[in-house]
Amino acid sequence: MTGRNYSTGIPGVDFLITFLQGRVQRARSGELDRGASAVEWVIISAVVVAIVGVVAAIINAALSDGANKVGDCIKGADAGSTC
Secondary structure, three states: OOOOOOOOOOHHHHHHHHHHHHHHHHHHHOOOHHHHHHHHHHHHHHHHHHHHHHHHHHHHHHHHHHHHHHHHHHHOOOOOOOO
């Protein structure tokens, strides 16, 4: 299958042989590295999403704590004091 054309006279088999020859040539040429690149991008994206999630949780906790402090200050406030 090194560049030779095989013909069996059966169209389905001829197509299959041609298809497989193309796949073997692409595998040998290193053209299938695109899949590895796609996997790398998925991993990088997952790490970025995880970092964004952690930062969002930290900000949410800080804002919630600040809101609770303000709410407690308002509940206990009188006319002459500050928090």
